[in-house]
Amino acid sequence: MSSAMHSKHCAHVAYSAIKQLSARRQFHVSVGRKQGILSSLLQTAKSRNPITSEWYGQATHETHPDLIAKGELTHGIRGGEYEARRQKLMNGLPKGSIVFAFGARLLFFAPHVFHQYRQDSDFFYLTGWNEPNSVVVLEKNEHANRGYTMTMFVNPKMPEKELWEGPRNGIETAVSLFGADEARPINEFKAYAENLAATLRSQGSVDGSYIYADFGNDHDVVHSKQCEMLKTLLKRESLGPRVHRLTTKVQQMRLIKSRSEIALMRKASKVSSLAFKKTMQLCHPGLSEAALQASFEHACKMFSANDSSAGSSADQAALIRPAYVPVFASGEHALCMHYVQNSGIVKDGDLVLTDAGAEFAGYASDITRTFPINGRFSDSQRDLYSAVLSTQQQMIQLCHTESEYSLNEIHRRSTHILAEELKQIGFNASDRDISEILYPHHIAHYLGIDVHDTMEMTRSQRLKANMVVTIEPGIYVPYDSRFPKAFQGIGIRIEDDIVVGKTKQDIENLSTCTPKTVEEIETCMAT
Numbered sequence: 001m002s003s004a005m006h007s008k009h010c011a012h013v014a015y016s017a018i019k020q021l022s023a024r025r026q027f028h029v030s031v032g033r034k035q036g037i038l039s040s041l042l043q044t045a046k047s048r049n050p051i052t053s054e055w056y057g058q059a060t061h062e063t064h065p066d067l068i069a070k071g072e073l074t075h076g077i078r079g080g081e082y083e084a085r086r087q088k089l090m091n092g093l094p095k096g097s098i099v100f101a102f103g104a105r106l107l108f109f110a111p112h113v114f115h116q117y118r119q120d121s122d123f124f125y126l127t128g129w130n131e132p133n134s135v136v137v138l139e140k141n142e143h144a145n146r147g148y149t150m151t152m153f154v155n156p157k158m159p160e161k162e163l164w165e166g167p168r169n170g171i172e173t174a175v176s177l178f179g180a181d182e183a184r185p186i187n188e189f190k191a192y193a194e195n196l197a198a199t200l201r202s203q204g205s206v207d208g209s210y211i212y213a214d215f216g217n218d219h220d221v222v223h224s225k226q227c228e229m230l231k232t233l234l235k236r237e238s239l240g241p242r243v244h245r246l247t248t249k250v251q252q253m254r255l256i257k258s259r260s261e262i263a264l265m266r267k268a269s270k271v272s273s274l275a276f277k278k279t280m281q282l283c284h285p286g287l288s289e290a291a292l293q294a295s296f297e298h299a300c301k302m303f304s305a306n307d308s309s310a311g312s313s314a315d316q317a318a319l320i321r322p323a324y325v326p327v328f329a330s331g332e333h334a335l336c337m338h339y340v341q342n343s344g345i346v347k348d349g350d351l352v353l354t355d356a357g358a359e360f361a362g363y364a365s366d367i368t369r370t371f372p373i374n375g376r377f378s379d380s381q382r383d384l385y386s387a388v389l390s391t392q393q394q395m396i397q398l399c400h401t402e403s404e405y406s407l408n409e410i411h412r413r414s415t416h417i418l419a420e421e422l423k424q425i426g427f428n429a430s431d432r433d434i435s436e437i438l439y440p441h442h443i444a445h446y447l448g449i450d451v452h453d454t455m456e457m458t459r460s461q462r463l464k465a466n467m468v469v470t471i472e473p474g475i476y477v478p479y480d481s482r483f484p485k486a487f488q489g490i491g492i493r494i495e496d497d498i499v500v501g502k503t504k505q506d507i508e509n510l511s512t513c514t515p516k517t518v519e520e521i522e523t524c525m526a527t
Protein backbone atom coordinates (compact mmCIF):
# COMPACT_ATOMS: atom_id res chain seq x y z
CA MET A 1 0.00 0.00 0.00
CA SER A 2 1.39 3.42 -0.97
CA SER A 3 1.85 6.11 1.72
CA ALA A 4 -0.93 8.18 0.12
CA MET A 5 -3.33 5.24 0.14
CA HIS A 6 -2.32 4.42 3.70
CA SER A 7 -3.11 8.00 4.82
CA LYS A 8 -6.53 7.86 3.20
CA HIS A 9 -7.19 4.44 4.77
CA CYS A 10 -6.25 5.71 8.26
CA ALA A 11 -8.47 8.75 7.86
CA HIS A 12 -11.37 6.53 6.75
CA VAL A 13 -10.89 4.20 9.73
CA ALA A 14 -10.72 7.14 12.12
CA TYR A 15 -13.82 8.74 10.69
CA SER A 16 -15.74 5.45 10.88
CA ALA A 17 -14.66 5.06 14.51
CA ILE A 18 -16.01 8.49 15.35
CA LYS A 19 -19.35 7.76 13.68
CA GLN A 20 -19.74 4.45 15.52
CA LEU A 21 -18.96 5.98 18.90
CA SER A 22 -21.16 9.00 18.32
CA ALA A 23 -24.13 6.96 17.16
CA ARG A 24 -24.44 5.40 20.63
CA ARG A 25 -24.71 8.88 22.20
CA GLN A 26 -23.50 7.61 25.60
CA PHE A 27 -19.93 8.36 24.69
CA HIS A 28 -18.22 11.73 24.68
CA VAL A 29 -15.53 11.42 22.06
CA SER A 30 -12.41 13.27 23.17
CA VAL A 31 -9.52 13.20 20.78
CA GLY A 32 -6.02 14.48 21.53
CA ARG A 33 -2.96 14.02 19.39
CA LYS A 34 -1.06 12.35 22.26
CA GLN A 35 -3.76 10.05 23.62
CA GLY A 36 -3.01 6.57 22.39
CA ILE A 37 -4.21 4.37 19.54
CA LEU A 38 -7.37 6.33 18.69
CA SER A 39 -5.28 9.47 18.57
CA SER A 40 -2.82 7.93 16.13
CA LEU A 41 -5.69 6.76 13.93
CA LEU A 42 -7.00 10.31 13.79
CA GLN A 43 -3.70 11.72 12.59
CA THR A 44 -4.31 13.20 9.17
CA ALA A 45 -2.09 14.97 6.69
CA LYS A 46 -2.14 18.07 8.87
CA SER A 47 0.64 16.78 11.14
CA ARG A 48 2.94 15.67 8.34
CA ASN A 49 2.53 18.41 5.77
CA PRO A 50 4.62 21.56 6.27
CA ILE A 51 1.94 23.62 4.52
CA THR A 52 -0.42 23.05 7.43
CA SER A 53 2.15 22.85 10.22
CA GLU A 54 0.31 25.54 12.19
CA TRP A 55 -2.42 22.89 12.56
CA TYR A 56 -5.38 25.10 13.41
CA GLY A 57 -7.44 27.76 11.67
CA GLN A 58 -7.36 30.03 14.74
CA ALA A 59 -5.04 30.72 17.64
CA THR A 60 -4.90 28.01 20.32
CA HIS A 61 -2.76 27.59 23.43
CA GLU A 62 -0.67 24.99 21.61
CA THR A 63 0.18 27.24 18.67
CA HIS A 64 -0.06 30.69 20.31
CA PRO A 65 0.64 30.40 24.05
CA ASP A 66 1.38 34.14 24.08
CA LEU A 67 -2.26 34.85 23.04
CA ILE A 68 -4.24 31.90 24.47
CA ALA A 69 -3.50 30.86 28.06
CA LYS A 70 -3.69 27.24 29.18
CA GLY A 71 -7.34 26.25 29.60
CA GLU A 72 -8.62 29.09 27.42
CA LEU A 73 -10.49 28.34 24.21
CA THR A 74 -10.31 31.92 22.97
CA HIS A 75 -8.32 34.75 24.50
CA GLY A 76 -9.62 35.48 27.97
CA ILE A 77 -12.43 32.89 27.95
CA ARG A 78 -11.99 29.31 29.10
CA GLY A 79 -13.59 26.33 27.44
CA GLY A 80 -15.73 25.80 30.53
CA GLU A 81 -17.44 29.14 30.04
CA TYR A 82 -18.51 28.21 26.52
CA GLU A 83 -19.82 24.91 27.89
CA ALA A 84 -21.72 26.76 30.65
CA ARG A 85 -23.37 28.97 28.01
CA ARG A 86 -24.57 25.95 26.05
CA GLN A 87 -25.79 24.28 29.24
CA LYS A 88 -27.76 27.37 30.24
CA LEU A 89 -29.31 27.64 26.78
CA MET A 90 -30.33 23.98 26.62
CA ASN A 91 -31.59 23.88 30.22
CA GLY A 92 -34.03 26.64 29.34
CA LEU A 93 -35.51 24.88 26.30
CA PRO A 94 -38.38 22.35 26.27
CA LYS A 95 -37.78 18.61 26.24
CA GLY A 96 -36.72 17.31 22.83
CA SER A 97 -35.56 20.70 21.54
CA ILE A 98 -33.04 20.90 18.71
CA VAL A 99 -30.83 23.95 18.13
CA PHE A 100 -29.25 24.80 14.79
CA ALA A 101 -26.67 27.60 14.87
CA PHE A 102 -24.98 28.69 11.65
CA GLY A 103 -21.63 30.33 11.17
CA ALA A 104 -21.27 33.42 9.01
CA ARG A 105 -20.16 33.24 5.39
CA LEU A 106 -16.86 34.55 4.13
CA LEU A 107 -17.79 37.71 2.21
CA PHE A 108 -16.10 39.04 -0.93
CA PHE A 109 -15.81 42.61 -2.19
CA ALA A 110 -14.31 41.60 -5.55
CA PRO A 111 -13.68 38.30 -7.36
CA HIS A 112 -11.21 36.25 -5.27
CA VAL A 113 -10.75 39.20 -2.88
CA PHE A 114 -12.38 38.62 0.48
CA HIS A 115 -13.11 40.70 3.54
CA GLN A 116 -11.47 39.85 6.84
CA TYR A 117 -13.63 37.13 8.33
CA ARG A 118 -15.90 37.79 11.29
CA GLN A 119 -17.93 35.00 12.84
CA ASP A 120 -21.67 35.25 13.51
CA SER A 121 -21.94 36.64 17.05
CA ASP A 122 -24.37 34.04 18.45
CA PHE A 123 -22.34 31.20 16.91
CA PHE A 124 -19.12 32.58 18.38
CA TYR A 125 -20.77 33.06 21.79
CA LEU A 126 -21.85 29.41 21.91
CA THR A 127 -18.73 27.76 20.44
CA GLY A 128 -15.67 30.04 20.15
CA TRP A 129 -15.23 28.55 16.65
CA ASN A 130 -13.95 31.13 14.18
CA GLU A 131 -14.23 29.56 10.72
CA PRO A 132 -16.84 29.98 7.97
CA ASN A 133 -19.02 27.19 6.56
CA SER A 134 -19.83 25.77 9.97
CA VAL A 135 -22.95 24.49 11.71
CA VAL A 136 -23.48 23.36 15.30
CA VAL A 137 -26.46 21.18 16.26
CA LEU A 138 -27.45 20.87 19.92
CA GLU A 139 -30.03 18.21 20.78
CA LYS A 140 -31.62 18.11 24.22
CA ASN A 141 -31.26 14.53 25.48
CA GLU A 142 -31.87 13.54 29.08
CA HIS A 143 -29.79 10.38 28.58
CA ALA A 144 -26.65 12.30 27.54
CA ASN A 145 -24.03 12.99 30.20
CA ARG A 146 -24.53 16.75 30.03
CA GLY A 147 -28.21 16.73 29.10
CA TYR A 148 -27.61 17.44 25.43
CA THR A 149 -25.46 16.31 22.53
CA MET A 150 -23.37 18.57 20.33
CA THR A 151 -22.61 17.85 16.69
CA MET A 152 -20.48 20.16 14.56
CA PHE A 153 -20.31 20.27 10.77
CA VAL A 154 -17.10 21.95 9.64
CA ASN A 155 -14.53 22.09 6.88
CA PRO A 156 -12.20 19.06 7.21
CA LYS A 157 -8.43 19.31 6.97
CA MET A 158 -7.48 19.47 3.29
CA PRO A 159 -3.82 20.32 2.54
CA GLU A 160 -4.45 21.16 -1.11
CA LYS A 161 -6.98 23.83 0.01
CA GLU A 162 -4.91 24.99 2.95
CA LEU A 163 -1.99 25.65 0.60
CA TRP A 164 -4.00 28.62 -0.68
CA GLU A 165 -6.36 29.50 2.17
CA GLY A 166 -4.33 28.77 5.29
CA PRO A 167 -4.80 26.12 8.00
CA ARG A 168 -8.20 24.82 9.06
CA ASN A 169 -9.25 23.58 12.49
CA GLY A 170 -10.60 20.31 11.05
CA ILE A 171 -13.13 17.82 12.34
CA GLU A 172 -10.83 16.27 14.96
CA THR A 173 -10.29 19.64 16.65
CA ALA A 174 -14.05 20.24 16.83
CA VAL A 175 -14.19 17.23 19.15
CA SER A 176 -10.88 17.38 21.01
CA LEU A 177 -10.75 21.13 21.66
CA PHE A 178 -14.20 22.62 21.10
CA GLY A 179 -16.22 20.02 22.98
CA ALA A 180 -18.36 18.44 20.27
CA ASP A 181 -19.58 14.90 20.84
CA GLU A 182 -19.35 14.32 17.12
CA ALA A 183 -17.92 16.22 14.16
CA ARG A 184 -18.58 15.67 10.48
CA PRO A 185 -17.53 17.30 7.20
CA ILE A 186 -19.79 20.21 6.29
CA ASN A 187 -20.89 18.50 3.06
CA GLU A 188 -22.68 15.87 5.16
CA PHE A 189 -25.02 18.38 6.77
CA LYS A 190 -27.66 18.13 4.06
CA ALA A 191 -28.09 14.37 4.48
CA TYR A 192 -28.09 14.73 8.26
CA ALA A 193 -30.77 17.41 8.15
CA GLU A 194 -32.92 15.43 5.71
CA ASN A 195 -32.83 12.36 7.96
CA LEU A 196 -33.65 14.43 11.02
CA ALA A 197 -36.51 16.22 9.28
CA ALA A 198 -37.96 12.94 8.07
CA THR A 199 -37.82 11.56 11.61
CA LEU A 200 -39.57 14.60 13.05
CA ARG A 201 -42.19 14.52 10.31
CA SER A 202 -42.96 10.84 11.00
CA GLN A 203 -43.38 11.53 14.70
CA GLY A 204 -46.16 14.02 14.03
CA SER A 205 -47.17 16.83 16.35
CA VAL A 206 -47.52 14.64 19.44
CA ASP A 207 -43.78 14.58 20.02
CA GLY A 208 -43.69 18.32 20.59
CA SER A 209 -40.04 18.77 19.59
CA TYR A 210 -39.09 22.39 19.07
CA ILE A 211 -36.54 23.58 16.53
CA TYR A 212 -34.56 26.71 17.32
CA ALA A 213 -32.81 28.39 14.40
CA ASP A 214 -32.45 31.75 12.68
CA PHE A 215 -33.24 31.99 8.99
CA GLY A 216 -32.76 34.90 6.66
CA ASN A 217 -30.20 37.67 6.98
CA ASP A 218 -31.15 39.23 10.30
CA HIS A 219 -29.56 42.66 10.72
CA ASP A 220 -27.68 42.14 7.43
CA VAL A 221 -25.60 39.20 8.73
CA VAL A 222 -25.20 36.59 5.97
CA HIS A 223 -25.20 33.03 7.29
CA SER A 224 -23.75 29.92 5.62
CA LYS A 225 -25.63 28.39 2.71
CA GLN A 226 -26.67 25.51 4.98
CA CYS A 227 -29.01 27.93 6.71
CA GLU A 228 -31.13 28.50 3.60
CA MET A 229 -31.01 24.81 2.80
CA LEU A 230 -32.47 23.89 6.20
CA LYS A 231 -35.15 26.54 5.89
CA THR A 232 -36.28 25.08 2.56
CA LEU A 233 -36.18 21.55 3.95
CA LEU A 234 -38.29 22.34 7.03
CA LYS A 235 -40.84 24.15 4.89
CA ARG A 236 -41.04 21.17 2.53
CA GLU A 237 -41.62 18.82 5.46
CA SER A 238 -44.29 21.13 6.94
CA LEU A 239 -42.22 21.63 10.09
CA GLY A 240 -42.34 25.43 9.96
CA PRO A 241 -44.75 25.76 12.94
CA ARG A 242 -42.19 24.04 15.17
CA VAL A 243 -39.46 26.59 14.41
CA HIS A 244 -38.65 29.30 16.96
CA ARG A 245 -36.05 32.04 16.84
CA LEU A 246 -32.76 31.05 18.43
CA THR A 247 -31.19 34.50 18.61
CA THR A 248 -33.82 35.76 21.06
CA LYS A 249 -32.76 33.08 23.55
CA VAL A 250 -29.05 33.65 23.01
CA GLN A 251 -29.30 37.44 23.16
CA GLN A 252 -31.02 37.21 26.54
CA MET A 253 -27.88 35.46 27.77
CA ARG A 254 -25.48 37.81 25.99
CA LEU A 255 -27.14 40.85 27.56
CA ILE A 256 -25.56 40.16 30.97
CA LYS A 257 -21.77 40.00 30.74
CA SER A 258 -19.54 37.60 32.66
CA ARG A 259 -16.42 38.79 34.46
CA SER A 260 -14.33 37.41 31.60
CA GLU A 261 -16.33 39.36 29.04
CA ILE A 262 -16.10 42.58 31.02
CA ALA A 263 -12.33 42.11 31.32
CA LEU A 264 -12.07 41.86 27.51
CA MET A 265 -14.26 44.93 27.05
CA ARG A 266 -12.13 46.80 29.59
CA LYS A 267 -9.10 45.96 27.47
CA ALA A 268 -10.87 47.01 24.24
CA SER A 269 -11.68 50.39 25.82
CA LYS A 270 -8.11 50.75 27.06
CA VAL A 271 -6.80 50.14 23.55
CA SER A 272 -9.19 52.77 22.19
CA SER A 273 -8.34 55.26 24.94
CA LEU A 274 -4.65 55.09 24.06
CA ALA A 275 -5.51 55.57 20.38
CA PHE A 276 -7.66 58.62 21.17
CA LYS A 277 -4.79 60.21 23.08
CA LYS A 278 -2.35 59.57 20.23
CA THR A 279 -4.82 60.97 17.69
CA MET A 280 -5.49 64.10 19.74
CA GLN A 281 -1.75 64.70 20.05
CA LEU A 282 -1.21 64.28 16.32
CA CYS A 283 -4.10 66.52 15.28
CA HIS A 284 -3.36 69.92 13.72
CA PRO A 285 -4.87 72.07 10.96
CA GLY A 286 -4.18 70.86 7.43
CA LEU A 287 -4.31 67.13 8.12
CA SER A 288 -6.93 65.03 6.43
CA GLU A 289 -9.68 63.24 8.32
CA ALA A 290 -8.31 60.07 6.71
CA ALA A 291 -4.90 60.69 8.28
CA LEU A 292 -6.52 60.98 11.71
CA GLN A 293 -8.34 57.71 11.08
CA ALA A 294 -5.06 56.05 10.06
CA SER A 295 -3.40 57.37 13.22
CA PHE A 296 -6.16 55.95 15.39
CA GLU A 297 -6.09 52.52 13.76
CA HIS A 298 -2.29 52.35 13.87
CA ALA A 299 -2.27 53.26 17.56
CA CYS A 300 -4.79 50.50 18.26
CA LYS A 301 -2.64 47.88 16.57
CA MET A 302 0.48 49.12 18.36
CA PHE A 303 -1.22 49.04 21.77
CA SER A 304 0.97 46.30 23.28
CA ALA A 305 4.17 48.00 22.21
CA ASN A 306 3.09 51.32 23.76
CA ASP A 307 1.39 50.13 26.94
CA SER A 308 3.83 49.54 29.77
CA SER A 309 1.02 48.41 32.08
CA ALA A 310 -0.11 45.54 29.87
CA GLY A 311 1.45 43.04 32.28
CA SER A 312 2.92 41.00 29.44
CA SER A 313 5.47 41.50 26.72
CA ALA A 314 3.27 39.61 24.27
CA ASP A 315 2.29 41.42 21.09
CA GLN A 316 -1.52 41.26 21.00
CA ALA A 317 -2.03 43.09 17.71
CA ALA A 318 -3.56 39.92 16.24
CA LEU A 319 -6.48 40.31 18.68
CA ILE A 320 -7.23 43.90 17.70
CA ARG A 321 -9.22 45.31 14.79
CA PRO A 322 -11.72 48.15 14.27
CA ALA A 323 -15.06 47.42 15.91
CA TYR A 324 -16.84 49.41 13.19
CA VAL A 325 -16.26 51.92 10.41
CA PRO A 326 -15.22 55.05 12.35
CA VAL A 327 -16.42 58.64 12.14
CA PHE A 328 -13.82 61.41 11.80
CA ALA A 329 -16.13 64.35 11.11
CA SER A 330 -14.54 67.79 11.18
CA GLY A 331 -16.42 71.07 11.11
CA GLU A 332 -19.92 70.88 9.67
CA HIS A 333 -19.37 67.24 8.68
CA ALA A 334 -20.27 66.51 12.32
CA LEU A 335 -23.87 67.53 11.59
CA CYS A 336 -24.22 64.11 9.95
CA MET A 337 -24.70 61.42 12.62
CA HIS A 338 -22.57 58.78 10.92
CA TYR A 339 -20.33 60.59 8.46
CA VAL A 340 -17.78 57.94 7.46
CA GLN A 341 -16.32 59.30 4.23
CA ASN A 342 -13.49 60.84 6.30
CA SER A 343 -12.19 62.61 3.21
CA GLY A 344 -12.03 66.26 4.28
CA ILE A 345 -9.18 68.47 5.47
CA VAL A 346 -9.38 69.55 9.11
CA LYS A 347 -9.38 73.33 9.52
CA ASP A 348 -8.09 75.72 12.14
CA GLY A 349 -10.90 76.78 14.49
CA ASP A 350 -13.12 73.74 13.85
CA LEU A 351 -13.90 70.75 16.03
CA VAL A 352 -13.56 67.13 14.94
CA LEU A 353 -16.13 64.61 16.17
CA THR A 354 -14.42 61.22 16.43
CA ASP A 355 -16.56 58.12 16.97
CA ALA A 356 -14.23 55.12 16.92
CA GLY A 357 -13.45 51.97 18.85
CA ALA A 358 -11.31 48.86 18.81
CA GLU A 359 -12.51 45.31 18.98
CA PHE A 360 -10.35 43.18 21.26
CA ALA A 361 -10.57 39.38 21.17
CA GLY A 362 -14.08 39.57 19.73
CA TYR A 363 -15.50 42.27 22.06
CA ALA A 364 -16.18 45.85 21.06
CA SER A 365 -15.56 49.29 22.46
CA ASP A 366 -17.48 52.35 21.24
CA ILE A 367 -16.17 55.77 22.27
CA THR A 368 -16.83 59.28 20.97
CA ARG A 369 -14.89 62.44 21.70
CA THR A 370 -15.14 65.87 20.12
CA PHE A 371 -12.00 68.00 20.28
CA PRO A 372 -10.61 71.23 18.78
CA ILE A 373 -8.35 70.80 15.78
CA ASN A 374 -5.95 73.53 16.96
CA GLY A 375 -5.92 72.25 20.53
CA ARG A 376 -8.01 75.00 22.14
CA PHE A 377 -11.79 75.34 22.45
CA SER A 378 -13.29 78.69 21.46
CA ASP A 379 -15.73 80.27 23.92
CA SER A 380 -18.80 79.10 22.00
CA GLN A 381 -17.36 75.60 21.49
CA ARG A 382 -16.55 75.37 25.21
CA ASP A 383 -20.07 76.43 26.21
CA LEU A 384 -21.80 73.97 23.90
CA TYR A 385 -19.41 71.16 24.79
CA SER A 386 -19.94 71.77 28.51
CA ALA A 387 -23.72 71.51 28.06
CA VAL A 388 -23.40 68.07 26.44
CA LEU A 389 -20.78 66.93 28.96
CA SER A 390 -22.94 67.91 31.94
CA THR A 391 -25.86 65.98 30.48
CA GLN A 392 -23.72 62.90 29.90
CA GLN A 393 -22.20 62.92 33.37
CA GLN A 394 -25.61 63.11 35.00
CA MET A 395 -26.97 60.25 32.89
CA ILE A 396 -24.02 57.98 33.67
CA GLN A 397 -24.92 58.31 37.35
CA LEU A 398 -28.26 56.62 36.62
CA CYS A 399 -26.65 53.43 35.28
CA HIS A 400 -27.30 51.20 38.29
CA THR A 401 -30.12 48.88 39.28
CA GLU A 402 -31.22 50.94 42.27
CA SER A 403 -32.18 53.80 39.95
CA GLU A 404 -34.82 51.50 38.40
CA TYR A 405 -34.26 53.24 35.07
CA SER A 406 -34.34 51.72 31.60
CA LEU A 407 -32.28 53.07 28.70
CA ASN A 408 -35.43 54.61 27.27
CA GLU A 409 -36.11 56.38 30.55
CA ILE A 410 -32.52 57.63 30.69
CA HIS A 411 -32.93 58.98 27.18
CA ARG A 412 -36.11 60.86 28.04
CA ARG A 413 -34.40 62.27 31.11
CA SER A 414 -31.42 63.37 29.03
CA THR A 415 -33.59 65.43 26.65
CA HIS A 416 -34.93 67.44 29.59
CA ILE A 417 -31.49 67.95 31.10
CA LEU A 418 -29.97 68.99 27.77
CA ALA A 419 -32.81 71.46 27.18
CA GLU A 420 -32.04 73.10 30.54
CA GLU A 421 -28.33 73.23 29.78
CA LEU A 422 -28.97 74.82 26.38
CA LYS A 423 -31.30 77.42 27.87
CA GLN A 424 -28.43 78.63 30.05
CA ILE A 425 -26.30 79.45 26.97
CA GLY A 426 -28.97 81.26 24.97
CA PHE A 427 -31.07 78.57 23.25
CA ASN A 428 -34.84 78.86 23.21
CA ALA A 429 -35.53 75.39 21.82
CA SER A 430 -38.84 73.56 22.04
CA ASP A 431 -39.11 69.89 22.96
CA ARG A 432 -39.67 69.16 19.29
CA ASP A 433 -36.54 71.13 18.34
CA ILE A 434 -34.54 69.01 20.78
CA SER A 435 -35.87 65.59 19.76
CA GLU A 436 -36.12 66.11 16.00
CA ILE A 437 -33.31 68.53 15.14
CA LEU A 438 -30.71 69.18 17.83
CA TYR A 439 -30.59 65.73 19.45
CA PRO A 440 -32.33 63.27 17.10
CA HIS A 441 -30.70 60.00 18.21
CA HIS A 442 -31.08 57.76 21.25
CA ILE A 443 -28.64 58.26 24.10
CA ALA A 444 -27.73 54.60 24.52
CA HIS A 445 -27.46 51.08 23.18
CA TYR A 446 -26.20 47.75 24.51
CA LEU A 447 -22.57 46.86 23.85
CA GLY A 448 -20.73 43.53 23.72
CA ILE A 449 -19.60 41.20 20.96
CA ASP A 450 -21.38 43.60 18.60
CA VAL A 451 -21.21 47.37 18.74
CA HIS A 452 -25.01 47.56 18.64
CA ASP A 453 -25.28 44.42 20.72
CA THR A 454 -28.34 42.25 21.34
CA MET A 455 -30.50 44.23 18.92
CA GLU A 456 -33.65 42.28 19.78
CA MET A 457 -33.48 43.18 23.47
CA THR A 458 -35.77 46.09 24.30
CA ARG A 459 -34.36 49.29 25.74
CA SER A 460 -37.53 49.55 27.83
CA GLN A 461 -36.41 46.92 30.34
CA ARG A 462 -34.87 48.08 33.60
CA LEU A 463 -31.11 48.03 33.80
CA LYS A 464 -29.47 44.99 35.37
CA ALA A 465 -26.03 44.63 36.89
CA ASN A 466 -23.29 43.72 34.38
CA MET A 467 -25.13 44.95 31.35
CA VAL A 468 -22.72 47.08 29.33
CA VAL A 469 -24.22 50.15 27.68
CA THR A 470 -23.10 53.30 25.92
CA ILE A 471 -24.13 56.76 27.12
CA GLU A 472 -23.79 59.21 24.24
CA PRO A 473 -25.78 62.45 24.19
CA GLY A 474 -25.08 64.80 21.33
CA ILE A 475 -26.05 68.11 19.80
CA TYR A 476 -26.02 69.07 16.12
CA VAL A 477 -26.82 72.73 15.44
CA PRO A 478 -27.82 73.38 11.82
CA TYR A 479 -27.57 76.69 9.99
CA ASP A 480 -31.01 77.80 11.14
CA SER A 481 -32.04 81.19 12.49
CA ARG A 482 -34.02 79.52 15.29
CA PHE A 483 -30.73 78.77 17.02
CA PRO A 484 -27.95 81.13 18.21
CA LYS A 485 -25.60 81.96 15.36
CA ALA A 486 -22.48 81.37 17.44
CA PHE A 487 -23.31 77.68 17.65
CA GLN A 488 -24.51 77.03 14.10
CA GLY A 489 -22.54 74.41 12.16
CA ILE A 490 -21.22 72.71 15.29
CA GLY A 491 -21.76 69.03 16.05
CA ILE A 492 -20.73 67.50 19.38
CA ARG A 493 -21.16 63.98 20.77
CA ILE A 494 -19.58 62.46 23.89
CA GLU A 495 -19.78 58.70 24.43
CA ASP A 496 -18.52 56.30 27.08
CA ASP A 497 -18.86 52.54 27.69
CA ILE A 498 -20.52 51.84 31.03
CA VAL A 499 -20.83 48.65 33.09
CA VAL A 500 -24.14 48.86 34.94
CA GLY A 501 -23.68 48.53 38.69
CA LYS A 502 -25.92 47.31 41.48
CA THR A 503 -25.44 50.68 43.17
CA LYS A 504 -24.14 54.07 42.05
CA GLN A 505 -20.77 53.20 43.60
CA ASP A 506 -20.55 50.03 41.46
CA ILE A 507 -20.83 51.81 38.10
CA GLU A 508 -17.70 51.34 35.99
CA ASN A 509 -16.79 53.62 33.12
CA LEU A 510 -14.65 51.42 30.89
CA SER A 511 -13.47 54.39 28.81
CA THR A 512 -12.61 56.67 31.72
CA CYS A 513 -8.97 56.95 30.58
CA THR A 514 -10.01 58.78 27.40
CA PRO A 515 -9.60 62.58 27.88
CA LYS A 516 -13.08 64.07 28.17
CA THR A 517 -13.29 67.34 30.06
CA VAL A 518 -12.23 70.55 28.33
CA GLU A 519 -9.17 70.72 30.54
CA GLU A 520 -8.19 67.08 29.95
CA ILE A 521 -8.49 67.42 26.19
CA GLU A 522 -6.54 70.66 25.96
CA THR A 523 -3.80 69.29 28.22
CA CYS A 524 -3.53 66.11 26.15
CA MET A 525 -3.32 68.03 22.88
CA ALA A 526 -0.62 70.32 24.27
CA THR A 527 1.74 67.42 25.04
